[in-house]
Amino acid sequence: MAxxxxxxxxxxxxxxxxxxxxxxxxxxxEISAETRDKIKEYAKEFNYKPNSIALSLKNQxxxxxxxIIPEIVHHFFATVxxxxxxxxxxxxxxxxxxxxxxxxxxxxxxxxxxANGSIDGFIMSLSKETMEKQDFHHLRExxxxxxxxxxxDRVSNDIPCDKVIIDDVAAGHAAAEFLxxxxxxxxxxxSTVDYVNVGRLRSQGFKEALQQRGFEVxxxxxxxxxDIDHCENDIENFVVNNEFDxxxxxxxxxxxxxxxxxxxxxxxxxxxxxxxxxxDGILSKYASPTLTTIGQKGEEMGGIAAAKLIEKLESKxxxxxxxxxVIVKTSLIERESTP
Amino acid sequence: MAxxxxxxxxxxxxxxxxxxxxxxxxxxxEISAETRDKIKEYAKEFNYKPNSIALSLKNQxxxxxxxIIPEIVHHFFATVxxxxxxxxxxxxxxxxxxxxxxxxxxxxxxxxxxANGSIDGFIMSLSKETMEKQDFHHLRExxxxxxxxxxxDRVSNDIPCDKVIIDDVAAGHAAAEFLxxxxxxxxxxxSTVDYVNVGRLRSQGFKEALQQRGFEVxxxxxxxxxDIDHCENDIENFVVNNEFDxxxxxxxxxxxxxxxxxxxxxxxxxxxxxxxxxxDGILSKYASPTLTTIGQKGEEMGGIAAAKLIEKLESKxxxxxxxxxVIVKTSLIERESTP
DNA sequence: AGATTCTACGAAAACGTTTTCGGCAATTCG
DNA sequence: CGAATTGCCGAAAACGTTTTCGTAGAATCT
Numbered sequence: 001m002a003x004x005x006x007x008x009x010x011x012x013x014x015x016x017x018x019x020x021x022x023x024x025x026x027x028x029x030e031i032s033a034e035t036r037d038k039i040k041e042y043a044k045e046f047n048y049k050p051n052s053i054a055l056s057l058k059n060q061x062x063x064x065x066x067x068i069i070p071e072i073v074h075h076f077f078a079t080v081x082x083x084x085x086x087x088x089x090x091x092x093x094x095x096x097x098x099x100x101x102x103x104x105x106x107x108x109x110x111x112x113x114x115a116n117g118s119i120d121g122f123i124m125s126l127s128k129e130t131m132e133k134q135d136f137h138h139l140r141e142x143x144x145x146x147x148x149x150x151x152x153d154r155v156s157n158d159i160p161c162d163k164v165i166i167d168d169v170a171a172g173h174a175a176a177e178f179l180x181x182x183x184x185x186x187x188x189x190x191s192t193v194d195y196v197n198v199g200r201l202r203s204q205g206f207k208e209a210l211q212q213r214g215f216e217v218x219x220x221x222x223x224x225x226x227d228i229d230h231c232e233n234d235i236e237n238f239v240v241n242n243e244f245d246x247x248x249x250x251x252x253x254x255x256x257x258x259x260x261x262x263x264x265x266x267x268x269x270x271x272x273x274x275x276x277x278x279x280d281g282i283l284s285k286y287a288s289p290t291l292t293t294i295g296q297k298g299e300e301m302g303g304i305a306a307a308k309l310i311e312k313l314e315s316k317x318x319x320x321x322x323x324x325x326v327i328v329k330t331s332l333i334e335r336e337s338t339p
Numbered sequence: 340m341a342x343x344x345x346x347x348x349x350x351x352x353x354x355x356x357x358x359x360x361x362x363x364x365x366x367x368x369e370i371s372a373e374t375r376d377k378i379k380e381y382a383k384e385f386n387y388k389p390n391s392i393a394l395s396l397k398n399q400x401x402x403x404x405x406x407i408i409p410e411i412v413h414h415f416f417a418t419v420x421x422x423x424x425x426x427x428x429x430x431x432x433x434x435x436x437x438x439x440x441x442x443x444x445x446x447x448x449x450x451x452x453x454a455n456g457s458i459d460g461f462i463m464s465l466s467k468e469t470m471e472k473q474d475f476h477h478l479r480e481x482x483x484x485x486x487x488x489x490x491x492d493r494v495s496n497d498i499p500c501d502k503v504i505i506d507d508v509a510a511g512h513a514a515a516e517f518l519x520x521x522x523x524x525x526x527x528x529x530s531t532v533d534y535v536n537v538g539r540l541r542s543q544g545f546k547e548a549l550q551q552r553g554f555e556v557x558x559x560x561x562x563x564x565x566d567i568d569h570c571e572n573d574i575e576n577f578v579v580n581n582e583f584d585x586x587x588x589x590x591x592x593x594x595x596x597x598x599x600x601x602x603x604x605x606x607x608x609x610x611x612x613x614x615x616x617x618x619d620g621i622l623s624k625y626a627s628p629t630l631t632t633i634g635q636k637g638e639e640m641g642g643i644a645a646a647k648l649i650e651k652l653e654s655k656x657x658x659x660x661x662x663x664x665v666i667v668k669t670s671l672i673e674r675e676s677t678p
Numbered sequence: 679a680g681a682t683t684c685t686a687c688g689a690a691a692a693c694g695t696t697t698t699c700g701g702c703a704a705t706t707c708g
Numbered sequence: 709c710g711a712a713t714t715g716c717c718g719a720a721a722a723c724g725t726t727t728t729c730g731t732a733g734a735a736t737c738t
Contacts, residue, residue, distance in 0.1 A: 004456075004484055006724060017688045022726060032686060047480070051456040053395045054724035057693045062392065064435075064457075072420050075621075078412045085411075085438050094452065096403075097436045099424050113433065117343075117390040117694090118403075141386070145343055256625045263627070282414075286595045288602070288627040345694060356718045361696060371716060393694035396723045456724090 005046045014042060056117075064094045065309055066119035068110055070102045070127045070154075075281035076298045077125070080152065083302025084123055091310050093120075104129035108138045115141075121148040121309045123302075126156060132195045134158075148312040150305045153296075154197055162312070163325040164305045168198050171294050171330040172205025175248045175276045178332060180213055182339055184246035184274055188221035190235060190254040192228070199224075199250045202278060206248055220244075225254065236261040239273075246274040252283040255291050259337065275337040289336035301328050344385045353381060395456075403433045404648055405458035407449055409441045409466045409493075414620035415637045416464070419491065422641025423462055430649050432459075443468035447477045454480075460487040460648045462641075465495060471534045473497075487651040489644045492635075493536060501651070502664040503644045507537050510633050510669040511544025514587045514615045517671060519552055521678055523585035523613055527560035529574060529593040531567070538563075538589045541617060545587055559583075564593065575600040578612075585613040591622040594630050598676065614676040628675035640667050 011018045016035065024031045024039035025048075031039075056062045065088055069077045085095050096119055100107035107127045114122070122142065130136070131154060139159045143149055152164040179187055189206050192199030203222075210220055221242040225231045228251075235254065239247075239261045247262075249255035255277030259269055267273050269289055277284055280295035304326055342348075350357045355374065363370045363378040364387075370378075395401045404427055408416045424434050435458055439446035446466045453461070461481065469475070470493060478498045482488055491503040518526055528545050531538030542561075549559055560581040564570045574596045578586075586601075588594035594616030598608055606612050608628055616623055619634035643665055 007726095008724070018725085019689075019727080020687060022724095023687090026726085030686060035686080049451065049455045051724050052452075053392060053401065053456040054693090055726085056392045057396050057695095057723090058725050058727095060693070072411070072424075073414065073417045075412065075414075078417050081411050081436070082438065085436070089437070089449075094457065095436055097420070097424070097434055098428070099421065110428075112388065113391075116388040117392045118433065253625075260625075260627060282622060283625055286592075286599075286622055286626060288599060346696095347694075357695085358697080358719080359717060361694095362717090365696085369716060374716080389696095390694050393723090394696085396693090396725095397695050397697095399723070 004051075005043075005048050006051065007048075010039065010042055010046075010048065014039060061313075062118065062120050063092060064096055064119045065306065066096045066098065066114040066122050066124075068098050068100055068107060068114075068122065068124040070100050070125065072097070072099055075283075076153075076279050076296055079298030080125075080302035080305075083299040083304075084306040085302075086299075087303045087306040088310070091306075093306075093310060100127040100130075102128040104133055104135065111138045111142060115145065115147060119147075120313050121150070123150050123152065123305045123309055125152050126154040128196060131156075131197065148309055150309045150312075152301050152305045160321075160323050162305075162308045162323050164301050164308070165325065165327060166296055166301070166330050167327045168201030169205035169208070171278070172202035172207075172248070172250075173209040174205070174330070174332060175202070175278070175294055176206045176209035179246040179248070179274055179276060179338070180209065182246075182274065186219070186221075186244040187246045187248065188223070188238075188242060188244040190223045190225065190238065190247065190249045190258060192250060193224050193226055198278075202248075202250045228253065232257055232261075236264075239267075240265055244273060247276070249275065249277050251279045252277045252281050252287075252291060252293060255293075255337075256283050256287045259287060259289070259291070270337050270339045274339060276332075277337075280333055284333075284335065287337075292335045292338040293333050295331045295333055297328055297331070304328065343390075344382075344387050345390065346387075349378065349381055349385075349387065353378060400652075401457065401459050402431060403435055403458045404645065405435045405437065405453040405461050405463075407437050407439055407446060407453075407461065407463040409439050409464060411436070411438055414622075415492075415618050415635055418637030419464075419641035419644075422638040422643075423645040424641075425638075426642045426645040427649070430645075432645075432649060439466040439469075441467040443472055443474065450477045450481060454484065454486060458486075459652050460489070462489045462491065462644045462648055464491050465493040467535065470495075470536065487648055489648045489651075491640050491644045499660075499662050501644075501647045501662050503640050503647070504664065504666060505635055505640070505669050506666045507540035508544035508547070510617070511541035511546075511587070511589075512548040513544070513669070513671060514541070514617070514633055515545045515548035518585040518587070518613055518615060518677070519548065521585075521613065525558070525560075525583040526585045526587065527562070527577075527581060527583040529562045529564065529577065529586065529588045529597060531589060532563050532565055537617075541587075541589045567592065571596055571600075575603075578606075579604055583612060586615075588614065588616050590618045591616045591620050591626075591630060591632060594632075594676075595622050595626045598626060598628070598630070609676050609678045613678060615671075616676075619672055623672075623674065626676075631674045631677040632672050634670045634672055636667055636670065643667065 007018050007021045011021045021039055024036040088095050098110040107130055136156055136158050149161040155163045155165055191203045194200045223238040235257045239258055247258055255275055259275055262273050277291045277293040280293040284291035284293040346357050346360045350360045360378055363375040427434050437449040446469055475495055475497050488500040494502045530542045533539045562577040578597055578600045586597055594614055598614055601612050616630045616632040619632040623630035623632040
């Protein structure tokens with residue numbers, strides 16, 4: 001229960017002033033070698049570490065960055081955090097995490113809490129509800145107060161800030177193209193409802209790839225999932241009531257669910273139906289068969305987002321207000337679910 | 340770029356003193372209704388929010404709790420964080436996360452960083468390296484400075500603090516007992532090296548269950564995995580070179596790897612070999628066949644840990660130094676991998 | 679010796695709060 | 709009418725730092 005030691009206590013014990021202690025510990029030339037060594041020795045003995053709250057107040061910088069994400073139990077978001085944490089730590093920053101739980105209100109509340117001096121800048125991905133409402137006043141308010149924001153994955157074009165995304169259209173295109181080159185003729189896609197950007201954009205790329213190859217809209221089958229937690233019946237109905245030799249799913253959960261439904265009804269994968277999933281996570285690696293996926297590189301996205309944010313934080317504040325959108329390349333990882 | 344508004348600015352603009360503004364906003368009876376309303380209106384218009392850093396410094400409380408975990412891309416840890424975040428937010432606390440990456444040094448560094456006033460208390464699970472070294476000086480130091488710690492999952496008996504664990508011995512016992520009741524005779528277990536507590540304890544419970552039923556040590560097969568990232572060959576060799584009709588794996592990764600190896604070699608699950616896994620995560624739910632698991636209830640553990648920490652934080656500091664170890668019950672979730 | 683420059687330290691302000699205390703004026707009481 | 713009470717507000721301290729400025733004494737220069 002040794003109380004936390006402060007400059008004041010050291011000063012009192014050593015009968016010098018607070019400023020002398022501070023200077024000595026920072027190797028100021030103003031302090032004689034003798035006094036300096038005495039102070040340093042004492043500080044080390046009692047394990048003095050400057051109080052970071054006091055420093056934050058004085059410097060008007062917290063050396064903390066705030067993350068707001070919808071959920072942490074999604075592998076993709078966990079990898080992003082991992083990436084953010086890695087580069088943040090390298091540069092002496094700490095990471096505060098809050099979860100919106102896909103709720104607009106929680107997103108707003110958390111943002112306001114963090115904006116009151118707790119952090120220097122934001123890294124965030126919008127909640128589903130926010131995407132649906134298209135209400136970004138909380139972002140705008142924070143940005144107006146001069147606090148930098150970097151958005152990733154689920155971003156909004158309405159907010160001027162740095163962004164890190166994957167090219168979902170290109171990725172959807174690549175998935176379809178990959179299957180077409182394997183000689184597949186009748187493709188299907190399982191996507192999300194349209195206000196989820198990633199689902200819409202991936203579907204769009206998928207569609208474009210087919211059209212470039214001369215397919216018509218009626219040549220492929222489309223399923224939009226509303227509720228990700230209760231998608232099994234929908235997916236099972238979809239795969240038994242339609243004919244296709246290849247399937248794209250905009251996340252690995254849909255993919256593995258479809259895979260199991262297909263196998264349950266006697267189809268073999270990839271011979272009868274090939275599958276390409278998005279979001280390379282743990283499921284793709286361990287499903288039976290393992291899934292060919294388009295990887296999102298969450299770790300890399302998180303790292304880039306953190307680097308861009310810190311760059312903004314450490315440049316002179318008032319300068320050129322230019323924002324950049326980094327597009328992280330996806331990678332297609334071939335596994336057993338495609339021939 | 341509207342600068343952040345402070346009490347001082349409000350005071351200046353309204354030509355009153357800082358203390359008057361502070362009191363007015365906190366509904367002090369010392370301030371006349373007229374002045375109070377004027378100040379409150381002004382504050383609302385400019386969206387004043389008290390600076391949390393200044394409050395932290397004044398109150399010597401940050402209303403933040405720090406989490407140190409080995410990895411965040413493990414589903415179990417993600418669920419724990421989710422639980423911590425939930426109850427912390429309910430009680431007005433924020434959550435700072437740092438990752439040790441299973442490294443002792445990073446754990447020490449992160450702990451020292453957070454201990455310098457950034458947070459009010461710790462919730463943590465030890466890194467593998469720390470478990471191996473059995474070096475807990477960093478925990479002891481922090482605890483001595485009066486900062487409360489709650490450990491979960493990977494804990495140490497050497498440190499006096501609250502703990503939240505599952506009864507791994509009982510869980511291992513339950514897993515074996517469950518299989519024996521299903522009529523299985525030759526059991527095997529895939530575990531980790533012994534310094535990982537959870538692996539050792541679950542194995543111990545498994546062994547005890549068998550002994551109570553009159554089995555001898557040579558009646559079951561044992562595999563200890565050193566490197567979780569390269570366990571496939573070891574597991575495949577294990578399952579083809581041994582005979583058993585049931586298998587327990589101390590995590591779902593081992594379980595699904597074993598399941599696939601068995602199926603590859605023509606065994607069917609659960610008819611030929613039944614499987615019980617630990618750590619109910621996403622893999623267990625979506626593997627083929629789905630896995631019967633012993634769930635760890637990470638969300639619940641996180642919630643309990645946070646509640647206990649906050650309870651300590653908000654009680655009068657100097658009181659009874661009593662510590663509690665909460666044992667969270669595991670639950671056996673039956674799925675397709677057992678008959 | 680007198681003027682100047684170093685050397686080595688302390689005082690105080692600042693960051694944004696909250697809170698204790700003191701005080702002035704107006705009102706009530708005896 | 710003098711004394712006590714009340715209503716309303718401001719000054720200042722405190723939290724722990726860093727940094728600017730001032731200064732006393734010693735050393736150096738002329």
